[in-house]
Amino acid sequence: MAPKGQEQSKIEDLINPVAYKSNLQALNFLRNFVAVVAGIFVGICGVVGWHGFVYHFLAQLACVVAMFLKGCTNPTSYFATWNNLLFFGVFSSTTLLSYILFWMIFYNICHVF
Amino acid sequence: GTGCNKLRNITLHRQKDFAYALPAAVSNRLIRRSKDFVIRSGYYKLIIVTSIARLLNMEGAHPLLLDHAVRDWVFIPLTLAIVLMKLLTQYMHLLFNTPPPTNKELKELREMQAVARAGRLRGFGRFIPESSFKMRKDYFAGEKGIFSHKAVTRSPQEAMATDPSVMVDMMKKNLTGMVPQLAMGMVVNFFFQGFVIGKVPFPLSPRFKPMLQRGIDLVSLDVSYFTSLSYYILLLFGLRGAFSLVFREDVIDETEMMRRQMNPMAASPMGVDMDAMFKSEKAALAAVDYEWELESAEERAVDILRRQLKSKKN
Numbered sequence: 001m002a003p004k005g006q007e008q009s010k011i012e013d014l015i016n017p018v019a020y021k022s023n024l025q026a027l028n029f030l031r032n033f034v035a036v037v038a039g040i041f042v043g044i045c046g047v048v049g050w051h052g053f054v055y056h057f058l059a060q061l062a063c064v065v066a067m068f069l070k071g072c073t074n075p076t077s078y079f080a081t082w083n084n085l086l087f088f089g090v091f092s093s094t095t096l097l098s099y100i101l102f103w104m105i106f107y108n109i110c111h112v113f
Numbered sequence: 114g115t116g117c118n119k120l121r122n123i124t125l126h127r128q129k130d131f132a133y134a135l136p137a138a139v140s141n142r143l144i145r146r147s148k149d150f151v152i153r154s155g156y157y158k159l160i161i162v163t164s165i166a167r168l169l170n171m172e173g174a175h176p177l178l179l180d181h182a183v184r185d186w187v188f189i190p191l192t193l194a195i196v197l198m199k200l201l202t203q204y205m206h207l208l209f210n211t212p213p214p215t216n217k218e219l220k221e222l223r224e225m226q227a228v229a230r231a232g233r234l235r236g237f238g239r240f241i242p243e244s245s246f247k248m249r250k251d252y253f254a255g256e257k258g259i260f261s262h263k264a265v266t267r268s269p270q271e272a273m274a275t276d277p278s279v280m281v282d283m284m285k286k287n288l289t290g291m292v293p294q295l296a297m298g299m300v301v302n303f304f305f306q307g308f309v310i311g312k313v314p315f316p317l318s319p320r321f322k323p324m325l326q327r328g329i330d331l332v333s334l335d336v337s338y339f340t341s342l343s344y345y346i347l348l349l350f351g352l353r354g355a356f357s358l359v360f361r362e363d364v365i366d367e368t369e370m371m372r373r374q375m376n377p378m379a380a381s382p383m384g385v386d387m388d389a390m391f392k393s394e395k396a397a398l399a400a401v402d403y404e405w406e407l408e409s410a411e412e413r414a415v416d417i418l419r420r421q422l423k424s425k426k427n
Contacts, residue, residue: 094353
C-alpha cells in the first residue's frame with residue numbers, strides 16, 4: 001500500500017492520485033473477496049433470514065481491522081478521510097450482490113439439495 | 114432421453130408436521146374471526162389482525178422438498194454455463210476492443226489539445242506569474258485567439274456519415290456486450306421453464322413474486338422460491354463482483370454501456386461539437402479569478418511557523 005504523499009498544510013492537500021487510486025483498489029479487492037468468502041461460509045452454515053446480512057457488514061468491518069494490520073496506522077495519510085476507509089465499498093451493489101449470490105448458491109447446494 | 118424425464122418429475126412433499134399445522138390453524142381462525150371484527154369495531158383492527166395472521170402463515174409455510182435431479186441437471190450446469198459465457202464475453206471484449214482509429218488531421222488534434230490546455234490553465238493558473246497568465250489567456254481567448262477561429266473538427270453526425278469505421282466499432286461493441294446475454298437468456302427461458310430451482314435464504318414480501326417466479330402462477334407458493342430465469346439474472350449481476358477479483362481492470366461493461374445509452378450526451382471520442390466547446394472555454398477563461406500563489410505565500414509560511422512554534426512550546 002503506497003502512502004499518499006506529502007500534506008503541505010491543513011488547508012490544501014496535495015494528494016498523489018496514483019497512490020490514492022491504488023489504495024482504493026486494494027481496499028475494493030479486499031472487500032469483494034471478503035464478501036464472496038463470507039457468502040460461501042454463511043451459505044454452508046445454513047443461515048436463514050434477514051440477520052444473515054449482519055454477517056456481511058461484520059465481515060466488511062473486519063476489512064478495516066485487516067487494513068490496520070496491513071500497516072495503515074494513520075488512515076488520513078493513506079485514504080482521504082476516516083470515513084473513506086470505513087464506508088468506501090460497503091454499500092456498493094457489487095459486494096452486496098455477490099454476497100447474496102454466493103450465499104444463495106451454497107445454501108441451495110447444501111441445504112435445499 | 115431419460116434426462117428429460119428426470120427434469121419434469123419434480124415431487125412436492127408437504128410436511129404435515131404439527132409445528133407447521135399449528136400456526137396455520139391459528140392464522141386461519143384469526144382470519145375468520147377478523148371478519149367479525151369488521152362488523153363490530155373499526156377497519157383498522159382488521160388490518161392489524163390480518164397482518165398478524167399473514168405473518169404467522171409466512172413463518173409456518175410448508176417447505177418444498179425439491180428433487181435431487183433438479184440440482185444435478187439444472188442448478189450446477191446453469192451456473193457453470195453462465196460463468197463460462199461471461200468469461201467468453203470478457204475475453205472477446207478484450208480481444209476485439211481495438212482503440213478507435215485515429216484518422217484525425219493535425220488541425221483537429223491541435224484544437225482538442227488547445228481545449229485541454231485552456232482547462233488546465235484555468236485550474237492551475239495560480240502557480241504562474243501574472244504576466245504569463247495574461248499572455249496565455251490572450252493566446253486562447255483574445256481577439257485573434259485560438260477560440261475565436263471557427264473549429265475545423267467535424268461534428269459527430271458528419272463523422273458517422275463519412276466514416277464507416279465508427280459504425281463497425283459500435284457494432285463490435287454491441288455484439289460482444291448485450292447480444293450474447295440476451296441470447297443466453299432466451300436459451301435459458303426455453304429450456305428451463307416452468308419449475309422452481311432454488312430458495313432464497315431470506316423471506317421476501319409478496320411483491321417480489323412476479324420478479325422471482327416468472328412462469329409460475331401458483332398463488333400459495335412461497336416467495337422465496339425462484340425460477341431459472343430469475344436465477345440467470347441474479348447470476349449476471351452477482352458474478353460482476355467475483356469477476357472483478359479475477360480481472361483487476363474494469364469488468365462491468367454492460368452496465369457502462371447501458372448507462373451510456375441512457376445518457377444522451379454520450380462522450381464520443383470524436384470532437385463533440387467543437388464550436389460550442391470553444392465558446393464555453395472562452396467564457397470560462399474570461400470569468401476566472403486569478404491570484405498568484407506566491408503573493409500569499411509569506412503569510413501562509415508565517416502561519417505554519419507560528420503553529421509549529423506553538424506546538425513545540427506545549
